[in-house]
Amino acid sequence: MTITSTSSLPETTLKQGLLMSLAPVGRFLSELWRDKAGFAGFAFLVLLVLVALFAPLIAPHDPAAQSVMARLKPPIWMDGSAPGHLLGTDMLGRDIFSRLLYGARSSLLVSVSVVALAGSFGVMAGLIAGYKGGLTDALIMRIVDVQVAFPGLLLTLLLVAVIGPSTTTIIVVLAFSNWMIYTRVVRGIVMSLRQTPFIEAAEVVGCKSSRIIIKHILPNLIAPLLTLGILEFTNIILAEAALSFLGLGVQPPATSWGLDVAGGKNYMMIAWWPITFPGLAIAMTVLSINLFANWLRVSTEPAEREKRYARGRAAKMRRTKA
Template sequence: MNALPSTARPLPKQRLIPLTIMPFVVIVVVMVILALAAPWVAPVDPNTQNLLARLKAPGTVSRGVTYLLGSDELGRDVLSRLIHGARVSLLVAFSSVILSGTIGSILGMIAALYRGWVEVLIMRVVDIVLSVPAILFAIITVAVLGPGLVNVVIVLALTRWPRYARVAYGQTLSVANMPYVRLSRFMGAGWFRLLGRHVLPNIAGALVVVATLEFGLMVLFEAGLSFLGLGVQPPTASWGAMLSTGRNYVATAWWIATFPGLALFLLVLSINLIGDYVRDRLDPKAR
């Protein structure tokens, strides 16, 4: 007797990246590629001045140079400065996320494993830093250390590490009570082995989610500091510095501030949406 044909249909394959997120992934990838290849992609040197071509509208041609996105108050190509500004923003954001994530994660795991006075000391410092507005703390620190690319990275790392420490602390507390972790400690495993072999792999997902969401915030912080003149110093191209200059020419040369603002908006929006997607993918309750 033949078996009845099955009416069950196979479940559709889930896309690695859904179509709703794909455009934002493309935006981030394109900006990263442009930032890495800025010296070869930019039409001209971003610091080359041409006072005869100052404040030219997009599409203007002057002395054989086509200003696709216009020129600024010194006759510099806005498109070239926009591309090189992406390099600064992404470099600062990536470096500060790596540095703050490393410091905060290590301190959070140490506080959860050592307990006692070490836990109290680290977590009280976390509470103190979090009680101060982040942008105010960053401005004060930059004013003390001085502006510059390296100092901006250090300042942003010192400002945002407590968030990683909080997440690592909470996640490590739950992992530390697992039988295999207690067995490893009973067998004489050192703290370095416990952190690297047993704790970190189990809390890495939560830290990746925090890092993804923090990346867009670091881009905004860098732009804000450069806008105030406390970030990357001229003549280095920066989106925040371009916005600061463009505010004086909004009525006569709208393109100076519009294009950096649009690039900043698209990058931060794309990163935040990708961060939300990563959070949902790594959340077992969502799955």
Template sequence: MSLTANSPSASRPAARRRKPAGLLSELLGDRPAVLATGFLLLIVFVAILVPLIVPHDPAAQALRARLDPPAWLAGGSWSHVLGTDNLGRDVLSRIMYGARTSLSISLTVCAIASTFGIAMGLIAAYVGGRTDTILMRIVDTQLSFPDLLLALTVLTVLGSSPVTVVIILSISGWMVYARMTRGIVVSARHEGYVEAAELVGCSMPRIILRHILPNIAAPLSTLLILEFARVVLAEAALSFLGMGIQPPATSWGLDIALGKDHVFGAWWLVTFPGLAIALTILSANVLAAWARVTTDPQEREKRFARTVARRSGSKRR
């Protein structure tokens, strides 16, 4: 018998096609989330295409143009829209290259830390017993050390470089993924779909990869966005303290550190890199809040109830 449009196998691909469209429509209905997503996409676009769109070489010095103000102030020039620093380097160009540095480090750290942390959380939850106890004690021990202090100590011994920063931030960030994954999987093991998979003889890797992991993807994606914001701030803090990105490379935190001595006479040296950090972190937090509400059925019910109550109240008026 031929498959019809009403058969389950025919409707399943259509449901898969509708799901991204549904998420996009919900995103477009949330103005703060749209603005946050747009800003993050702009940062990604700039980071990828910065060699093609940057107005000046970020390391090129022009002492005659040192500490020029932004273009809209007296003495400013549209050739340097956001002004220049104490060595005559273009502030906008350095911010654009700083976006590439911050995004590349943050995304790499999140990829490494999440992969390792989720794997450890799955192993601890599904194997249980002594393995679970040992892994969770390692997590508790490492969480007892301040992240920034640990990073500064290790970087002082090993030296500062982008690779070292990625390794240190990855080591200090995998625990939150492991703890969240372990907590969700422990509760999910008693769900009916996991017990059914065990009864039909599915192996442990198949149960984890095909049944458990897709069901915990929503909360982990929210955590991933929040950790991205944390890593952006951590990298900026390390660079500001002189233990992260080193000249002649550039990053937002390094630009703030180089401009702090001129903060009263040339405020743009600190203000614009600081705004880039603040807006990136704010956008990530707004997007994470939207993702949490959108992927949580209880939160979706609350939002729907508030919308219905608001509409009914407006009709009575």
């Protein structure tokens, strides 16, 4: 009579559970790898998030520490550089590399907070307007039309100047200036979904409005809202950089990329590095987000996926014939 050991069963079950949990991640990365531009953008964004999270551990210097003796030192690969300053120093002798790392934290904090606040309020308003219709829809959309008609940048500058510049002020003001985009998109999708048979069937059988919205409508909004949120992320990064450049954004001793560009603009003719590296960081971040958002839009829309699949099949057939 043989006795089967069960000591390895929990370990086997744990491995199987781990593999099953990692399977969606593997499929996501495998599909993303087919679009090299989208994969490069996603990889840069992941690196940016990690750098922002671990900036205190990575940064070689305090980003606010000044040294008059080390001011405007060039990057380490140029003559006259200062030891320990990889990308050189700015006009106050602060380490540019350290300020880039901490500036990423400011940009990501503002952008994520604004997208979360504006998206939450805008989606809720769009759901109510699109599903309720009638007077409720008319009232919400008239408010949207009035705010859209007012220049967004002017409204933002006015509110920040009145309230006073700070990181919290930027988040609140930018969220207030951008919620209408989500409302319009969500309202349009909800109004088209209300005409579909599965929504009408749910209403006929007596489902509550809250259940229909949560169980049937919201899942259909995930794909377009993901793409919209990522694209709006780029606009918020640029808006934060512009406000900081004008002195109405992040305030010293905190740092941001826009603030560094503003500080280095008066020295760009004698020292290009204080303004170049923050500008490159902004440009590369925006480009990476757009590349990833383009892949996400294609991968979440069935029509676009069919087009990409057809192009891939046609290219494969041409190579086979050749």
